[in-house]
Amino acid sequence: MSAVYGLYPDGRSAQEAVNGLRAAGIADRDIVVVSSQPMEDYEFGHMDKSTGMWWFACLGGVVGMSAGYGLVTVTEASWPMRVGGLPTVAWWPNLIILFEMTMLGAILATIVTFVVSALLSRGRLYDPAVADGAILVGVENAADDWAAVANLTRALRAPPGARVKAL
């Protein structure tokens, strides 16, 4: 038995299913919810919310700024060229490069964090019915114990409109 899940027509019954799984002793991190839109109106839509993305974005900005700083100072100093009476390392124009590199670093770090933390997840439980508006609530890698699975199925079947599947 690798997975058991239910499809629910609306957020309310999905919430009930999540609550049922919790009552059956499943930890939040083992509950899989899949929906075709963010379900922020419901409690289960707020699971697993904490993220370090802001910090990674800031870190990326710092890395970008350092790269920009290195780029302008090293290249200007390593081959000093005199132009228009400006100093070799001119700070006013360099600030522009630093700004753009900072922002580029922050943007790229955000994307990398997003890809790593959201797209490279291990879960595979999915049902195309989700695209039609159904909400999937289930447990992946459920215990092999027959009684435990029956218990889960019962919990998933309880909310109105549920269609439970097991594989």
Place this chain on the structure above:
Amino acid sequence: MTYPPAPLVDDGLLRPLVRRSSSPSPPVISSRIDSDLLRPLLLTSSRFYVVAAFFGAFVLAGLVAWISQIYFGFGISGIRRPVYWGFYVTNFVFWIGISHAGTLISAILRLVNAGWRRPVTRCAEAITVFALMIGAMFPLIHLGRPWLAFWLFPYPSERLIWPNFRSPLVWDFFAINTYLTGSVLFLVLPMIPDFAVVRDKSTGLRRRIYRALALGWRGTPRQWHRLETAMQIMAIAIIPVAVSVHTIVSFDFSMAPVPMWQTTIFGPYFVAGAIFSGIAALIIAMAVLRRVLHLEAYLHPVHFENLGKLLLVMALLWGYFVFNERLVTYYGNGPAEMTVFFRTQRDSFAPLYWTMVVCNFVVPLVLIGIRRFRTITGCVLASGAVVVGMWLERFLIIVPSLGAKYLPYSFGTYRPQPVEIVITAATFAAMALLYALFTKIVPIISIWELKAGEHPSPALIPPATEEHRLGELHL
């Protein structure tokens, strides 16, 4: 990278879209959203190929023109001493300006959580990306030796010399690079869940392509949160970048000691003008989409009215900046500046100048300022005028100044040649072509964002906002 597996259980839900009827009781509106917005992707009429071929022919002509310019030499263009920048740089500034439609508008509207943005953001972001691609072509097209354009990139080369970081053109490179990267990602990120929808609703090769594009998207709460956080960070990052991009484009002019160029107002003036022309382009694009793709149920008159009001604000701001720039020059009364001033005000460039004022100020004020005219048609007419006016504005910033630079002996003027006109026309065709192709590949209205806007939770949203009012209209 893990892709979602083939459906674990096929219970017959994967039916062709048109006949889909008894899915597990999805909301009625929701089902209509899917079929309405996926229709352009799944069904293509012969009319589309005609339109694509029409615009494609223009793009091809532009390509031929550019190649012939490289082959025969830059001399076949109308550039001459002392007007060394003409149509190409005008187009560069114009298209970079148009690109400020999307990212800036959609980022700001996202941050203030304006509900009516939902059907608008993707149209706007797509304009940004395509306009930026087109605009970024022009520094290449206008180069004397375009095959050496990579010398502007900062990379360690055998020439042992790096780009001059004190040159505004190198700032341009960095700014456009950051902006293009950010805008593409800003456009692509919220497309991922929609790709997943297309993946689930299609079959065959299309299904395999969209499975790859969906990047393993499932729609867990974790993914939704990460997506929304990422969009928030991107929105915050992209606004200052967008402002910096057009400020730096204005620096291309204000850093050179040329009469009427070297002025501190150019930064904000250019940014305001960019947003101005960007909104106009967005209104036109939305009107075309609404008509061609039958999106009347999604793009309401209220969207045009809201964007029209933004356009009106920008028209006033534009007028304010122009008045400032002109008045300060007039009182400064420098001989070189006054020569350029009167060239545009009452001499050879005066017809173009006053056309610009009418297009950018009078027309929007009348058509959008007066409520009776503030219809979709009125907004589109005003937007058309603004696009023309803003193109003229860029032209009138560049050419009259260069033509009357200090020493009267070397005054000159500029007359565009066929190659420049063809390439300019090709860019507009390229925009239309890219946009048409885009609507065939990506749902032009963000499906998940539209759905997410359907259930405004009264607890989270105060009742008096725009969101609530539009929520009643089932947006």
Place this chain on the structure above:
Amino acid sequence: MPRWGMAVDLDRCNGCGACVVACHAENNIATVGADEAARGRANHWIRIERYWEGEFPDVRLTFRPVMCQQCGNAPCEIVCPTYASHHTEDGLNAQVYNRCVGTRYCANACPYNARFFNFFNPAWDKPLHLQLNPDVSVREAGVMEKCTFCVQRIRGAQLQARADGGELRDGDIQPACVQSCAVRALVFGDLDDPDSEASRFSRSPRGTRLLEDVGTRPNVTYLARQS
């Protein structure tokens, strides 16, 4: 290290145009033909600007030879993304043709319109093609060019002086325009040498610099009767 500069005595200049011809011959400047010249694409690194003062019949004709002013604070240098335009140690405003990608930004930034663009590959009317100067490279289409103060002559004279073991004296270096000026309206020399002729002229009370208020600090001084 010298700082090269020039003094132009406008009261001596009679507008004969010998300097323009000499410059074309010395620096391999292409002839563009009548049509292109009519479109404003003739490249004259030095040009004689002709101005009328007063109203007819009370007219006075004045000439002003204008070449690259070799500015100390050159606007063209700052804006070049590839360092094709940069400053040498001896105060010259150098143009490296091979580095130029042809943005033409330098020409826009130049207040004197002293920079020229090669719209086509260079060509010379016969028999001018037989007198190309081997010391000066020809410039391909898409490249900016301008007056170099005949840098090939400066370097040649410096090398010759070093080979002879002697010092470079004032007047040893003559750019083509200076050499060809029959009325000696043009004087070239080291501005850091207080005794050089160019230096003395540039300190003259008759001296002004072209568009001094733009702040480019040119190294060319124009001498004219102060009215």
